[in-house]
Amino acid sequence: MHAKHSPGSILVQLEKAKMNLTRSTSNMADVQATIESVKSKIQEEKALVEKTREKLSSKRTIISRLEDDLKQMKFMLQLTKKEKDTCNGDPTAISVEIKNLISQRGQFRQAAEAAKLEVLSLGSEIDQIKSGVKTAEIRWLAAKKMEQTAKAAEAVATAQSSILTNSNSTPCLANNEAVVLSMEEYAALTRKIEESDESLKGKMEVVMLEVERANQSKVELMAKIEEAETDLKTRKKFLEVALYRVEAANRGKLAVEEALRRWRTENVQKRRCIDNNAKFKNSYPGLHRRDPMMLDLNGLNLLNDDTCGLKHSLSIGEILSRKLMGPEDYDYDTARTEFSNAKVKVSLGQILNRRLGALSPMHGCEARSWHSSKRKKFGLMGFSHLLKNGRMRQKKSKKKKHIALPR
Numbered sequence: 001m002h003a004k005h006s007p008g009s010i011l012v013q014l015e016k017a018k019m020n021l022t023r024s025t026s027n028m029a030d031v032q033a034t035i036e037s038v039k040s041k042i043q044e045e046k047a048l049v050e051k052t053r054e055k056l057s058s059k060r061t062i063i064s065r066l067e068d069d070l071k072q073m074k075f076m077l078q079l080t081k082k083e084k085d086t087c088n089g090d091p092t093a094i095s096v097e098i099k100n101l102i103s104q105r106g107q108f109r110q111a112a113e114a115a116k117l118e119v120l121s122l123g124s125e126i127d128q129i130k131s132g133v134k135t136a137e138i139r140w141l142a143a144k145k146m147e148q149t150a151k152a153a154e155a156v157a158t159a160q161s162s163i164l165t166n167s168n169s170t171p172c173l174a175n176n177e178a179v180v181l182s183m184e185e186y187a188a189l190t191r192k193i194e195e196s197d198e199s200l201k202g203k204m205e206v207v208m209l210e211v212e213r214a215n216q217s218k219v220e221l222m223a224k225i226e227e228a229e230t231d232l233k234t235r236k237k238f239l240e241v242a243l244y245r246v247e248a249a250n251r252g253k254l255a256v257e258e259a260l261r262r263w264r265t266e267n268v269q270k271r272r273c274i275d276n277n278a279k280f281k282n283s284y285p286g287l288h289r290r291d292p293m294m295l296d297l298n299g300l301n302l303l304n305d306d307t308c309g310l311k312h313s314l315s316i317g318e319i320l321s322r323k324l325m326g327p328e329d330y331d332y333d334t335a336r337t338e339f340s341n342a343k344v345k346v347s348l349g350q351i352l353n354r355r356l357g358a359l360s361p362m363h364g365c366e367a368r369s370w371h372s373s374k375r376k377k378f379g380l381m382g383f384s385h386l387l388k389n390g391r392m393r394q395k396k397s398k399k400k401k402h403i404a405l406p407r
Contacts, residue, residue, distance in 0.1 A: 020193065021158065027200055028147065030207070035143040042136045045129055052126050059119050066112045073105050142206075149199040152192070159189075 077098075 020196065023200060024196065027203060028151070031143055031146045031203070035140065035147065038136055038140045038143060042133065042140065045133045045136060049126065049129050049133065052122055052129060056119065056122050056126070059115060059122065063112065063115045063119065066108060066115060070105070070108050070112065073101065073108060077101050077105065146199070146203050149196065152196070 081098075
């Protein structure tokens, strides 16, 4: 059986073969790149396996040393126990040695357990590395198979292109003669092309699956990173709120301390003012009580001509002149100028003697006692009452004299 083909169909097939050849070459380049990456990963994993084996060997040597030390310690403990049973020496020293040996034994046991745990962790790491190496080897074998299939497809494509070029170069095409191919050759070529296409599709599917897995892992990592960032932001917010609360508490504390300090200073000042006022009030009557026999109502001596009482800020002369002369007859300005500018040489007792007569505390003890009691109660108001009583007594004495004369 022979099939006849037109030159147009042959050109179309040649173009298809060229496209397949370019695809196969690009796939071959991708496969070679993946093979190289897999080889590099396998070498890295082999180096890690060697390092872990070295670590395992070192840990095993450490464990063996620790086991030897444990055996020696057990032997020493047995010896010490035997010596304790046999010897008749100091029991306290032996007990101390036994305690030390027991503590050392516990330490060695802890070290051995830690070494065993490290060995187990290293063993798990080695198992993981072995599984990774196996997967890498499987990938490497798959890549090799893909490379072989790609090479076969490339060979088929080159054969097809060479056949088509040869058929185009023959003069039978010029005479519109058909190329004769057997059905078996055509079927073999079509099968090879289909197999190469299927293998390329399978490779592309595998590559796409790997890309999807990588994208999924990338998405998962991005989600984890976002979660970590949100956690960090929330923690920062909580920290900022806590710091703000601490600052507010410190400010409140400082404000309370300042208020307490102000309150204390104000209370101290108030107490000082109260104490000063009390001292001033208590100091003035104490001066009058020194010599009540010789002092008048406002602390002035009636017998001696002393001007110490006129040096107070309150003008006693003004007060007496108001009481005796009345508000109409008294000139305030002249009195102030006289008491402020001129030095008074006349005592208050002499002034009173001139105006009212000889009214002094020398008339008797009763008058003195009555005078002092009234002074305590009334002050200056009691002085006018005393003057009225003096006038009444003078009038009574005059009446008695007039009554006694006719007898």
